[in-house]
Amino acid sequence: MSRIGRKIIAVPAGVTVQPDGSSLEVKGPKGTLRIPLPYGIQLEKQDGHLLLKRETDQQAALHGLARSLLANAVVGVTKGFEKHLDIVGIGYRAESKGKSVTFTLGYSHPIDFPIPDGVAISVEKQTHLVVSGADKQVVGHVAAKIRGLRPPDPYKNKGIRYTGERLKKKVGKAAGAAGGTGKAG
Numbered sequence: 001m002s003r004i005g006r007k008i009i010a011v012p013a014g015v016t017v018q019p020d021g022s023s024l025e026v027k028g029p030k031g032t033l034r035i036p037l038p039y040g041i042q043l044e045k046q047d048g049h050l051l052l053k054r055e056t057d058q059q060a061a062l063h064g065l066a067r068s069l070l071a072n073a074v075v076g077v078t079k080g081f082e083k084h085l086d087i088v089g090i091g092y093r094a095e096s097k098g099k100s101v102t103f104t105l106g107y108s109h110p111i112d113f114p115i116p117d118g119v120a121i122s123v124e125k126q127t128h129l130v131v132s133g134a135d136k137q138v139v140g141h142v143a144a145k146i147r148g149l150r151p152p153d154p155y156k157n158k159g160i161r162y163t164g165e166r167l168k169k170k171v172g173k174a175a176g177a178a179g180g181t182g183k184a185g
Contacts, residue, residue: 005063009050009071012078017050017070019043024070028077031118031134035069038062050074076134083143085129089158092150093126101129105150105160113149116142128163 011017015028024035024043037043040059044051050070054063075081087094087105095102101121103111115121119133119142129146133139143162152159154170161167 003064005052005054005060005067007067007071008046009067009074011048011050011074015074015077017043017045017074024073026070026073026077028074028134030077030080033073033077033135035066035073038066041066072136076136080132080134081136081139082130082132083139084163085131085143085146085160086163087127087129087160088152089150089156092158092160094123094129095126096121096123101146103146103149106158111149113146121146 015026018025018027019037020034022037022039024037026033026035038059040055041063042053042055044053052063052067052070054060087103089106091104092106093104095104097112099115101113101115101123103113105111116138118135118138119131121142122130122132124130131139131143131146133142147160147162150159152161152165152167154167155172157167157169
């Protein structure tokens with residue numbers, strides 16, 4: 001049996017999990033999520049806990065995946081998920097305008113980024129963003145798209161990065177050619 005798949009999922013008060021055909025509907029205070037349930041995986045409810053079981057060993061790979069998706073959905077509808085991003089660079093900033101965020105990232109034009117449904121983006125101090133929502137996959141995808149607007153530059157360390165992300169700064173051309181002009185004789 002899968003080590004991840006056989007773990008029990010605790011269901012907090014206020015969260016309901018209902019089977020709906022080939023998927024599970026998870027409802028909680030932060031919203032509703034629909035999780036696909038692979039063929040051959042069944043849900044068992046036991047006094048406030050959930051357990052996923054598989055019919056045969058052919059579903060072993062999907063057993064752990066289904067359990068992780070369901071556990072993330074339960075956490076998402078109760079606590080939610082967050083990704084923190086920092087904007088580093090002179091003149092680089094973000095500004096929230098209704099259902100979009102406008103970025104000034106050193107290009108010749110500002111970039112308008114529409115905020116998708118189910119996700120909230122808050123801008124703090126013009127250089128710190130918090131992407132939050134109930135669906136872990138959507139929050140991570142939106143944060144990655146924002147980071148992709150101006151990825152961190154390895155030479156100047158400018159751009160959008162995750163909070164706490166460590167970058168390896170590279171030396172430039174001038175520092176690499178230490179000691180000589182490179183001309184022969």
